[in-house]
Amino acid sequence: MGKNNKNTTEKVILKHDHFQTLIDLLKEREYRIVGPTLGEGAIVYDDLNTVDDLPIGWTDDQDGGVYRLKKRNDRAFFGYTVGPHSWKKFLFPSQLRLWKARRDENGFHIENDKNEIRKFAFIGVRSCDLHAISVQDTVFMHGIYSEPNYKARREHTFILAVNCGMAGGTCFCASMSTGPEATSGFDLALTEILQEKGEHYFVVETGTELGAEILLNVPHREAKKEEIHAAETIIKNTSQSMGRTMETKDxxxxxxxxxxxxxxxxxxxxxxxxxxxxxxxxxxxxxxxxxxxxxxxxxxxxxxxxxxxxxxxxxxxxxxxxxxxxxxxxxxxxxxxxxxxxxxxxxxxxxxxxxxxxxxxxxxxxxxxxxxxxxxxxxxxxxxxxxxxxxxxxx
Amino acid sequence: MVDTANPFIPTQYRIQKVLGETYDTFTVELVPLQDNDGFSFLPGQFNMLYVFGVGEAPISLCSDPAIETSIKHTIRAVGTVTSAIQRLGRGGVVGVRGPFGTHWPLDDAKGNDVVIVAGGIGLAPLRPALYQIFAHREKYGRIALLFGARTPHDILYKHELERWRGRFDVEIKVTVDSAINGWRGNVGVVTTLIPGAQFDPLNTIAMICGPEVMMRFTIKELQNRGVKTENIYISMERNMKCGVGFCGHCQFGPTFVCKDGPIFRFDRINTIFGKREI
Incomplete structure (x- = not known):
């Protein structure tokens, strides 16, 4: 993720049909694009080639011990909440070789095992998960030692956040002050807006210079007051429809x-x-x-x-x-x-x-x-x- | 020494000497395979020892910290890794990561009496503290070493204990849980040695290492004599995979034994110590 810059917070509008341009630009910069996609009967995070790999028009029903995919009656790109995967599967792989060694006349020696790690672009990171990434940053990078494998993956990650347009049945980010609005830790953040007359666009907020640089080459225009207001209303509604609550006092x-x-x-x-x-x-x-x-x-x-x-x-x-x-x-x-x-x-x-x-x-x-x-x-x-x-x- | 860029990479050390201690413990002396700047550590710290293809285990350092050219570990062969180290024997090569963890409060103990209470192989991580105290003997008050072993066959560092007993500036008391023919020493758990030991409770630093149950009763007995809770230090043991606070295995309440311990000032953990299954 790029450096934070407070001056780049002006919100702009990105039409849904220009979303592919955004993906293409990230690809040109040799990012490995990963994001939500349909798989294993759920919405999971995997490689994305085109915008069509997103679970367009799908949503999920969640409750204690329950997860069901459902069709939406629109073509929303991000009309669902979080699935079983989280971004840690990329930054902190479930299986990783720490090193390899070979026996020799002196006992053994550690072999050079430098793997080229492709930088990730995460598409559609929810606010709760931005906070989770930040929590793992603290665990792995802010102690006496820095975990080199995590750091190598984390340092060059591009994050496109998405503000949640709905809350799941088991969501309680509002209680934990971790969502549903992405407030930091992203390069770009989107709020998806689908209007009844068929208009489909994203209100985009820039978090870093890198985000601004990418956005520069994607067709966009300045957001109108009512569009910004519409995005804020969506987030507010999500916040008020959390499936769960948690009292965190004391x-x-x-x-x-x-x-x-x-x-x-x-x-x-x-x-x-x-x-x-x-x-x-x-x-x-x-x-x-x-x-x-x-x-x-x-x-x-x-x-x-x-x-x-x-x-x-x-x-x-x-x-x-x-x-x-x-x-x-x-x-x-x-x-x-x-x-x-x-x-x-x-x-x-x-x-x-x-x-x-x-x-x-x-x-x-x-x-x-x-x-x-x-x-x-x-x-x-x-x-x-x-x-x-x-x-x-x-x- | 730990590679700060990648703390998971072990450094190769050759087993220069193997010394049998008791029927089930032995001490290895390790020297680096490649020249390095020497291995410096503080009493109470531990290393992760690796055997090629077998695995890694956390083992306390037990040598004199003033000697940096070689290090020693006393090991009880109870697991896969420790048994593999035993099989490697003299000349074998092991991987070393460390030193990790906190140390005994030898600076804070200056000007005070020191009571060292050890149970079984718990004497190993305390031995570097004794070496350091003996090297700066004038800085400390009275020194008492109270050591409990299961049987006379389990007495660790027997010759060294005998040698130390010849010094007039340290009180050495040894007891065994159960005696055998010919044993003329104390019989009973290590806590029975505390009431008779010579120290001024109000100006005493206590360092304890042994099984948790032994430490629990030792702490009680020391507190009974008036030793302040904040002057009692214990060494904890937990499952460990990494030694650097990443694997999560060694968590003990809010602490990580690998980096917040293994040596804890007792008042910092007394609310959780002794609770079952924490």
């Missing part, structure tokens, strides 16, 4: 106070520890490594793969797993997302995208689990939280 201490809570036993009865939530979560970053050799035993490789705190192996040390029960593993995941993440990285680990709710086979809902814990504090012991809250500050 959420860190709420969960720190409730490491022991009967609700964890309750959720453990439902949770299959299948790890779906961690795979679809756009911020989950845990990995394991696998060391492999070929049949000759002369070559060895170290592969990194997405891992999940829901597996028994995850916390295994000699003698057994630290988190042997499903209860402790669900608690680890949810407490990490909503509480410990804040101490670790200064932000929430949850961006309100709702994927963990939709793709949970038994429809466990992070917003509901949090609400139940909060509710029990309010009904049972009104003084308790204050007292324990003080303890927590002393800790």
């Amino acid at each position: 959420i860190k201490d709420l969960l720190y106070r409730n490491y022991e809570h009967p609700r964890w036993d309750d959720v453990a009865k439902r949770c299959l520890t299948c790890a779906n939530c961690t795979m679809v979560c756009p911020t989950c970053f845990c990995t394991t490594v696998e060391d492999v050799t070929d049949l000759t035993g002369e070559h060895a490789e170290r592969w990194r793969k997405w891992d999940s705190c829901f597996t028994m192996d995850f916390s295994f040390i000699h003698g057994g797993s630290i988190r042997a029960s499903a209860k402790s593993r669900y608690r680890q995941w949810m407490t990490h997302k909503l509480a410990t993440w804040i101490d670790q990285f200064g932000t929430s680990g949850c961006v309100g995208c709702g994927r963990c709710i939709t793709w949970c086979p038994v429809a466990i809902d992070i917003t509901e689990e949090t609400r139940e814990i909060r509710k029990s504090e309010q009904t049972h012991s009104p003084n308790n939280s204050i007292k324990e809250g003080n303890n927590n500050e002393n800790a």
Whole structure:
């Protein structure tokens, strides 16, 4: 992504039939264009060649444990919310070779393994996912060490954001202050407008100089007041139609106070520890490594793969797993997302995208689990939280 | 040393010496395959040791930090990687990434008494601290090393303990959980040594490493004697894949044991320490 420039915020109009020009321009600049497309019975992120690869005229129905594709009665390019994929599959591949080595007279040596990484252009990044990318930036690039593989992919990524024109049944970005409007972290941001008389255009906001440079070569005109107003109305309506809500006030201490809570036993009865939530979560970053050799035993490789705190192996040390029960593993995941993440990285680990709710086979809902814990504090012991809250500050 | 541009790449070290410690532990002395600027580390830190094609394991450094030309690791062969290191033996080449993690508070301990409590192989990451204290003995008050092993056969660094016992400026106490014929020392868990140890509780820094249950009772016993919670340091152990805070495996509440630990000031984790399955 290019450098942010505050002077380039003037909004312009891009006609839908010029969207291909935008894609072509990015291709000319040798970007690998990826974005939403139909696949696996869902809207997934994959390579885009033309605008027709977008799920034009499709939408999705989402609820706890439910995802259904549906036809729209228009030709909207972005008339759906987020699917099972997130952009982490490109920036943080699910399987990656960290290095390879060869046996030699001195034991072994690490072989040069420089892979050319094509720069990505992400088409249609939603605000929740912009925040998720920013969260992973912090995890991988802002610590003592910078994760070189992530950095190499991330640094040259072009981001075309899309403001959501509808909220899904499991969306709660409005609660998490992560959407539905893209406010930073993009090169260009679009709001799609479809009018009854057939007009179809995008209100475009520029986030960086690079975005402005690309836009320069795409036919566009200055946006009129009413067009900007129409875009704002769409975003406002989306914000007001969130399928879920999450109360975030005091959420860190709420969960720190409730490491022991009967609700964890309750959720453990439902949770299959299948790890779906961690795979679809756009911020989950845990990995394991696998060391492999070929049949000759002369070559060895170290592969990194997405891992999940829901597996028994995850916390295994000699003698057994630290988190042997499903209860402790669900608690680890949810407490990490909503509480410990804040101490670790200064932000929430949850961006309100709702994927963990939709793709949970038994429809466990992070917003509901949090609400139940909060509710029990309010009904049972009104003084308790204050007292324990003080303890927590002393800790 | 860690390659900051790519902290996943190990550096090759040759096993120069293998020293049998107990029936199930051994110490390897490692020297770099290629000339380098020496390996400097702080007491309490660890390395990730790699065996070609087998895998990697986090192992504490146990040598004298003043010696930078070689490093030592005491290993118990309980897993695939540790067993593979044992099989490699002298002359074998391992990969090293590190040093990682936090260290024992040897600067803060200056001017204070120091109580070191170790359980079993937990003595290994404390040995560099002892070396450093002995090298600057005049800077510290009384030193007590309280060491508990399962049986007399499990006593680590036996010869060194005997040598240290000959010094008059350190109190060394050893106990075993269960004795065998001919054992004339203490019998009982390591916490039984605490009431009799010589130190001024109000001016004492405690450093503890051992199984979690041993550390829990040790902390209680030290607190009973009046050692302040903020002067107690413990070394934690968790599953680790990367050592640099990326893999997520070593999370312990809000901390990553690989970078916020393994050495923790106890008051910083006391709200979660001892909770089941955190």
